[in-house]
Amino acid sequence: MLRSAVLLIFVVIGLGIVVRAADSTPTEAEYKSAWHKLTVPGTWDDQSNGVLAKFDGIAWYRAEAKIPAEWQSTQVTLGTEQIDNAHEAYFNGVKLGGAGAFPPKYESGLKELKKYVVPSEHIRYGEPNVIAIRVYDHDGKGGFKGAAPSVSAGGQTIRMEGKWNFRLGDDPVFAARVDDKNATKLPSDPASFSKILASPHSAPAGKAPTDYTPIVPPNEALKTFTVPDDLKLELVLAEPHVKQPLHMTWDERGRLWVVQYLQYPYPAGLKMVSKDVFWRAVYDKVPPPPPQGEPGLDKITIHEDTDGDGNLDKHSTFLDGLNIATSLALDRDGVWVMNPPYLLYYADKNHDDVPDGDPEVHLQGFGLEDTHSVANSLRWGPDGWLYGCQGSTTSSAVLRPGLDKLPVHSMGQLIWRYHPATRRFEIYSEGGGNSFGCEIDAEGRVFSGHNGGDTRGFHYVQGGYYQKGFNKHGPLSNPYANGYFNAMGHANVPRFTHNFVIDAGAALPEPHRGHLFGVEPLQGRVVEAELSNDRSSFKTKDLGYSITSTDPRFRPVEIKAGPDGAIYVADMYEPQIAHRQHFQGLIDKDNGRIYRLSAKNSARSKQVDLGKKSTAELVEHLQQPNKWQRQSALRLISQRRDRTVLPLLKKNIESSTGLFALECLWATYQLGGLDDAFAQKCLAHKEPLVREWTVRFAADLPLDLAAAANATGRAVPGPREVQDAHLTGHRFAETRTSIPLARKLVDVAKSETYVRVRSQLASTAKRLPADQALPLIDALITHNEDADDLHIPLLLWWALESKATKSSAAIIGLYKKPEVWKRTLVEKHLALRTMQRFAQSGTRNDLLIGAELLANAPTIEHKQELLKGFEAAFKGRPLSGLPDELVKAITEAGGGSLALRVRQKDAAAIVEALKLAAVEPASSPDPKQKAAAEEAKTRRIELVQTLGEVQPSGSVNVLVAIAKSSADNDVRAAALTALLGFKDEVIGSEVLTVFSSLHDDVQSVALTLLTSRAAWATQLLEAIDAGALKPDVLPLDVVRKLTFLKGDKLAALVKKHWPKLEGASTAEMQELIARFASVAKSEGGEPFEGKKIFMQSCGKCHLLFGEGGRIGPDLTAFKRNDVNHILTNVINPSAEIREGFEAIVVITTDGRTITGFRADQDARVLVVRGIDGQNISINRDDIEETVPLKKSLMPEGLLNNLTDEQVRNLFTYLRVGQPLNSQ
Structure with a gap:
């Protein structure tokens, strides 16, 4: 028998057939004339023994994937990556997309990772499906340089890693399924994949591709x-x-x-x-x-x-x-x-390395959304x-079971x-x-x-x-962080x-x-x-x-x-x-x-069992140069609760410096030995690390609570601590320290030379109540040298801001001191942010604080700095609705805009405002003009709203014209809201002439206007009675509002067209909840599509991840993974009305009826926000009666017109944990 490594080729000349040994390499011509097998991932250059090393051009890869029948209710995708150089992907002959571009306009798509959605109508479930990849190699090696393609659905994946059919050349039929007409051009032994390598029900098998990343033993x-x-x-x-x-x-x-x-x-x-x-x-x-x-x-x-x-x-x-x-x-x-x-x-407890139980x-x-980002x-x-x-x-x-409700x-x-x-x-x-x-x-x-x-x-x-990826991961929890x-x-x-x-x-x-x-x-x-x-x-x-x-x-x-x-x-x-x-x-x-x-030359030493050392020996171990040894000794000292070593620890603190003094301080605190008197001693310690950590301990926990808890290892908080410990809106619990210790902290702040101690003092100030924090902040801002520090300016701001909600008067008290304005930290960092924060809030009380800040600013330069903060807060927001005191303060500071001068009833300003408000700006397709156009729109809305507040002569005609003909829906809505304050009967009839042509959102505002006065509401119902409008143009909640208006004709028309004003019964609502819950919990929802539905419906009233309307509650922190709870609120919105969003009807002395909820109020003004999102300010002297409503402003039936797929997509989006900023 002849044995040889040489490949033997037998040519049967009479039949024209080439018979090749099984392990031989085809020629380039054979790769072009027939299908062969290549491994994916991998390149054809590396798998052809050099035959295709110089081939640049088009080749096809082809394989089959058996798609499980269970995938029918889930979106199926095909993923590809790093295919050299350009490619197109096909599924059962249908092109899904590609990366890069083929000649003559070649572009490389090598670095692209693609995920193609496979249309369900092209999938044969339970059968093999053809995946074909058309590849163009421009130069170098061609083929799959990244992972193999994968077909995925609902977390399950078929990874198509292994042998694929491969052929050089180009023919559209290479993408098709096999039939009688094309069988001769397609592989007779198709490569096939069906194994599911990953599943959300259990861990994936996860075998690595050893053929291209070999395992080194x-x-x-x-x-x-x-x-x-x-x-x-x-x-x-x-x-x-x-x-x-x-x-x-x-x-x-x-x-x-x-x-x-x-x-x-x-x-x-x-x-x-x-x-x-x-x-x-x-x-x-x-x-x-x-x-x-x-x-x-x-x-x-x-x-x-x-x-x-x-x-x-x-x-x-x-x-x-x-x-x-x-x-x-x-x-x-x-x-x-x-x-x-x-x-x-x-x-x-018996230390046998076996848990004692559950x-x-x-x-x-x-x-749990992303298991490479979990806690x-x-x-x-x-x-x-x-x-x-x-x-x-x-x-x-995060909840503490048994302690927390929220x-x-x-x-x-x-x-x-x-x-x-x-x-x-x-x-x-x-x-x-x-x-x-x-x-x-x-x-x-x-x-x-x-x-x-x-x-x-x-x-x-x-x-x-x-810093964080704000678009992707969401904003900071504090909207007033401002840095x-x-x-x-x-x-x-x-x-x-x-x-x-x-x-x-x-x-x-x-x-x-x-x-x-x-x-x-x-x-x-x-x-x-x-x-x-x-x-x-x-x-x-x-x-x-x-x-x-x-x-x-x-x-x-x-x-x-x-x-x-x-x-x-x-x-x-x-x-x-x-x-x-x-x-x-x-x-x-x-x-x-x-x-x-x-x-390199270290010797092996046997680990000493620290658990066998006495507590006193562990204290000495705190001097070890090895950090692990010190940290472990500290842990054991703490967990033993052996307080007999406290005298030794305190002696070491008083007689030592450096890390040993610090370690002993940590141990003293963890054993409950850092009482008020010793803490004051430590604040005078020559070691800055001891001072720094004592500052921190002063407000980490109340020292008496910390001492009791650390000494016993048991939870011993009192009622206040249990309530407050689970954080305020600023993510921590305020801690009141003793009066002597608080004074000592202020003394340290005045004279401290070590920058990190001052940094910790600023952090600690945030955790103290206002009466202890403000004196500490006042002392720290004397350090002008900290104005350029990386942390201290913002830490001081966050400490100050944390008191703004409950202790704004104390903050104003700080700014009433003339010397405060001369400090560099205030001039460069704090003053501007203080004004910005109160202006951002926008409540009347906070805006009045802004007026006080301007009044207290000693120089025009300081006032101008405050105005920068105000302008930053109001960028893109209209200035209408500002308290008169703030308008006056801004004007006196040299910041009087046209709208503010109108508020001051300046005759020339009023003439100019009427003229500018009436001008419809020309549209421009130039994207460079977009920002300027948006700014002009904001200013125009501001003028419109101001005209509605001041009501100068000539305003009605201008506002009606804008409401009827403006090309901008937001401007139209502003004009309709501004008209609420006027009584002219012609307003109703004029608005009705264009009502049917208004955008849905603008129609909602128009209904608020038309149903606010009996005369206008009668005109509206007369139009419905005459057939000019259909009755269903009025939602039931709007019709209910009409019952508060006076007039026999109006009442008769309401009774004629709406004989019954009740909503769905409880039983009907329960049936709807059950039906929609089944749909909402099913698989296959697409969150990006759900976001679109949210913005078109829920987002008109509710915020989610900072997007949407500000009428109803912000849903970001809502329990959105509880589908049944959400459905109950959507289908039966009046069953549970969130505190602060209770509806009211305000009846004014001049005959208006305004429905909404209290958006803001003080002794002089009530601000009502309606379902249309518009704020309406009403002087309390003009209010005749305020009537609470038992019905929610949120209408019933919001899901009734959605398909099951839309409901599924909407609830999929509602359950995501972070913003969707791109698809």
């Missing part, structure tokens, strides 16, 4: 790494003992605890109802806490070095069956577990609070904390990147990384607001370091100590950066890379300093680290590694 892995010459890298843990490692911590015995994130990316037991382009999902329900519900795959494991050789040789599982568990923190007799939506506590739920309501990174702070992060693409409504709402990235002893939860600091990593340095400062570029992360100060902090300064660098550790140990050589070590999962490396002071904050500078690897699967996601002072890095070991690909099934759940980075 653990014992070979270290060969792929490079570290600096003075460091060494060791593998300490790998599969099968650890997979998907997400979080690490160590107990006092030095044992490593690992959270293995095996359930990611889909929560177990949930069905995905929808997801948006950012992969934010809406699920069908909230999972119960474990062990209830379907168990997940996540687990917490313990790994121990039993013989001190550095190898973790003993492995056990503390807990499994968890469902999206992200982190843990160790307590004396149990373990805290972050398992969104819950913070859980598992007791283990967990206790301490917090609930953390968001994470649980850890103890030096103050005895548990700290954690929340990522950018989740939102939360949750704390948040959107997007933040740092939160929880105090177990008092059960206080609060937002520590808001904003940032996709916060997934919480670092607390040796001085107790809080940091987190960033998923963007050009920085290494954020330095979080207490009460701070930080935010940026990330730490850094040179331009690619994204990202989401997690880092700041070294404070002794295991690394001196050149590396104190540096920031950050993981870069996209690049597969660990960066080392210098952290240096930048005023009261920090900046960073890269020094190099501590770990790099040639293995593309190295994906470091977690980094910590260990008991030995070394740096530990957890590696998920993935082909790529991208949430989108993970959701599509491209995830490897079989691997994971943990590495140790230490000094």
Whole structure:
């Protein structure tokens, strides 16, 4: 027998058939004449043994995917990415779209990631469907350079990874299904895919494509790494003992605890109802806490070095069956577990590493929309609070079970904390990147990384607001923040370091100590950066890379300093680290590694069991150079509650400086030993860190409450603390300190030389009540040197603003001091923002405060600065409706606009206003003119509204003309509202001549006008009686309003056309609720389509994520995931009317009837906002009677004209957690 590696080709000349050995490579001509098999992903250059290395042109890929019958009710999509160079995608012969462009107008689409919606009418459910990709290669390698195409629906994915049919050339039939006519041109052995690799009901199988990202075995892995010459890298843990490692911590015995994130990316037991382009999902329900519900795959494991050789040789599982568990923190007799939506506590009182039973739920309501952004990174702070992060693409409504009726709402990235002893939860600091990593340095400062570029992360100060992706992740919780902090300064660098550790140990050589070590999962490396002071904050500078690897699967996601002072890095070991690909099934759940980075010549030392040390010995341990050793000793001191060491701790504080004094202060506070008298001593300490932290402790919790709670470890809040602890609108609970301590804080503020102490004083001022905060702010603003600090100016503003709602008089008291206006912080930062905040609010009381500010400003320069703040607040808002006092103050300050001069009844201004209001501006298609046109429109509306308020002679004719003929609906609506104050009977008849031609929104305003006076209402009903208008033009709520008007003819017409004014019965409403609930809860809703429906209906009255009307309640913080509750409010709106939105009818002395709710009021004026969104100001002297209505202003039947698909889309949108800013 002849054996040879040479391919043998037998040519049967008589038949003209070429028979080729099975393992041979076709020629280019054969690739053009017939179909062959190539692997996807991959390029044809790499799979043709060089035959197609120079081929540039058009080729086709083709395969079949069997679409499950269960997908019929869900939108199906086809995803593609990084196809070189341009492509078109076809489904059963129908073109879905493409990336780039084919010749002759070639454009590359290589970098595009596409998601094509497949029309349901072209899908054959339960059968194979043809997916064809037409590819044009311009130069270089052609084919699939990214992941394989995938077909997805409802969270399930068919990943088409493997052999595809491939052919060179171009023929439209290559996209078609096989039939008798085209069979000869299509593959006889079609490539086929049907396996579902991901599912929202259980974790996806997640097998990585090893053919193009080979797995390096653990014992070979270290060969792929490079570290600096003075460091060494060791593998300490790998599969099968650890997979998907997400979080690490160590107990006092030095044992490593690992959270293995095996359930990611889909929560177990949930069905995905929808997801948006950012992969934010809406699920069908909230999972119960474990062990209830379907168990997940996540687990917490313990790994121990039993013989001190550095190898973790003993492995056990503390807990499994968890469902999206992200982190843990160790307590004396149990373990805290972050398992969104819950913070859980598992007791283990006998310390046998087995939970004693089911967990206790301490917090609930953390968001689950995006499992790479859920609450994470649980850890103890030096103050005895548990700290954690929340990522950018989740939102939360956190409750303390058994204590709270209303949750704390948040959107997007933040740092939160929880105090177990008092059960206080609060937002520590808001904003940032996709916060997934919480670092607390040796001085107790809080940091987190960033998923963007050009920085290494954020330095979080207490009460701070930080930059975020506002369009994508929602606004800051405080609408009056009027500023935010940026990330730490850094040179331009690619994204990202989401997690880092700041070294404070002794295991690394001196050149590396104190540096920031950050993981870069996209690049597969660990960066080392210098952290240096930048005023009261920090900046960073890269020094190099501590770990790099040639293995593309190295994906470091977690980094910590260990008991030995070394740096530990957890590696998920993935082909790529991208949430989108993970959701599509491209995830490897079989691997994971943990590495140790230490000094090259460091010796291995056996960990001392800190749990065996006495408390006094642990106090001495607080002097250790290793940060982990100090933090662990502090944790044990706190959790033991051994108060016998308090004298020793206090002695150490008084006799020491530096970190030892600070550690002893932390321990004293956590043992309940920081009483009022000792706190005052510490405020005079020579160590600035001691002063800084004492300032913080003064308002973190009332010192007596903190002492009692920390001493016993039990929740001991009184009634006030229970009520107030769950936050005011400013995300914290105000804390009143003692009078002597408050005075001492003010003394410190006046003379403090250390900038970070002053920064903490500003944060603390925000947490104090106004009578204690204002003197502290007054002292801090004397430091002109802080005007250019990165944090202090805004911290002072936020402290001042937090008192604006309840203590505005105290703020005005501050500005009545002439010397305050001379301070640089006030001139550059505070005065303008103070005026802006009160003007933004827009209530009469706050606008009158603005008038007082202008009156108190000592110079024209100060007044002009205040006017800048006022103008910033009113940009795009009309100036009509301002109190006379404010109008006068603005005019005297030199800021009198035309509308304000009209308010002053200036004759020349009135003539000019009538002339300008009557002019209809010419439209321009030039987009550059758009901003100017919008500004002109705002000013015109302002003049129209002002004419309605002042009512000068000649106004009626001008306003009626505008109402009848303006091309702008907003201007028309303003004119109709302005006419409410006039009595002329001709107004009604004139408006009726154009009523039928008005836009729906304008018709609503016209009805408010026509039904406000008996004469006009009679004219309206006469038109209905004559057949000029149909009766259904009047909603039932408007007809009910007519019953308050006087007139026999009017009453007769109402009775004739509406003999019954009752709405639907309760039984009918319950039936509607049940029917719509079934539709709303079904799968397949499209949130972007739902948003359009919302804006066309609900959004006319309600705000959601800052968009919509301001008539009804803002729905952003509403419990929108409760479909039945929403439906009850929509279908039977009068069943439960939100406080503050009760409807009233105001009957005036001149015969008007105005319906709406109280939008604002003071002793002189009542402002009523109607269902048309217009505000109507009524002098109280003109009010004859105010009658409360039992019916809601919200009409019934809002869903009746929507299709099931529209209802499904609407409720899908209502349940999303964050803004939808693009599709």
